[in-house]
Amino acid sequence: MATDPYPDTARHAHVVHALGARIVDGSLVPGTPIPIEEQLVNELGVGRSAVREGVKVLAGKGLLETRRSAGTRVRPRESWSLLDADVLSWRFGADAQAGDIRVLADLRVALEPGAARVAAERADAAAIQRIDEALAALHATADDPDPFIDADLAFHRAVFGAADNDLLLYIYDMISIALRSVRQVHTRSVTHNKETLPNHERVAVAIRRRHHRKAEEAMREVVEVARADALHC
């Protein structure tokens, strides 16, 4: 069958997606060899070049390993690029496992308070203004579940951006890929949203005043509440 999310262009991208998704969701088990090139050519309906290019991309993400004459096999999970945008969207895309939700929630608890602290240390005037704008948007959308999700993600991104640290911001961007997918399932209630506003406000105020200790504590409150919600629902 066709199953062509890529109508005519980007044949190799089709290969990347078809194999990558199957690896990440566990259909292709690490250690086992994947079908040989010729078979993939038939299954996916593309030429050998496209297969090879796609396989090389996945090898670059640590998902596959090709060895001459020994076939191509799925690499162990430890070597996957877990924070790759594609890998994350395959993992959290369709329906995330309960364990993955916990991993995500814990990661935020581990990361965001510290990020808020560094943001309070490093924020310049422009960054603070962006945080304030994001906070205003948060207040403005508190009654609308969907826009609120966007505003919330934007607020947290503004905080990470204030830390003036591209690695940190990259980590957040990757987390937000997963968050956005998960949020749309675990839709939070309007009352819930309104309850988090004061905590977000405290984060913004603390960063504006360069009070890194308070910024960290306030952000911890935010993400601990989010974790409790995520694990309950």
Place this chain on the structure above:
Amino acid sequence: MATDPYPDTARHAHVVHALGARIVDGSLVPGTPIPIEEQLVNELGVGRSAVREGVKVLAGKGLLETRRSAGTRVRPRESWSLLDADVLSWRFGADAQAGDIRVLADLRVALEPGAARVAAERADAAAIQRIDEALAALHATADDPDPFIDADLAFHRAVFGAADNDLLLYIYDMISIALRSVRQVHTRSVTHNKETLPNHERVAVAIRRRHHRKAEEAMREVVEVARADALHC
């Protein structure tokens, strides 16, 4: 000329490295087109297949973007996979910029205290034992600069591992790629090493006792000291 770090195998990997390193170190500026396929074939001394496969890998890491008939160009830095193992080793490999050292030090300050906190929440007996073993190795190698670096990285990895969170551990593994390169330049003195032992010990003890608050504070002390060192030298 040959310039073959890859004697006969992995031609496409040669392409990935040659182009990737030039992009990350700034020789190839984002937005500018890279030489056309045919020219790369000549420059790099490989066939078109190898060039195309290598380019696809770099596109998968967000470094390149190919458009039919419009050439292949370097993507803006915002779309790079900054936590990709290759990208990090190109960035921190040869001689890191002063700004990058700061980014790395700040990242640890933002991340590691929170990771230690979650580790204290989630650690099981086996994880605690691994931390204790790593701590013992740290004490045992305090007089030896090089082995101490390894022991230090292993200790921090054990803490991250105790958090039972593959994303967090992945982030640490990537950071440690950068750290290892940087450390070998900024070699710390033996007396310096011995001074950090008590703080590391406090981290281990706090996690063992599941005291997340203390684990976080102790780890903060460790990474703040490391940051101060890194920025001074």
Place this chain on the structure above:
DNA sequence: GTCCGAACTTCATCAGATGAAAGTCTATGA
């Protein structure tokens, strides 16, 4: 000056051929 289209550039893909390396099978000798 503007708009349309033809020629050109450059990547996208397929197909065929050759080669290399790793595994597999077989025959031979002890």
Place this chain on the structure above:
DNA sequence: TCATAGACTTTCATCTGATGAAGTTCGGAC
């Protein structure tokens, strides 16, 4: 029977040539 060397097979690695598609550019018509 068992071990082993060598031939054979499998499968990826790479090169090359050909065709196609989609932008880009440039000239000409109005």
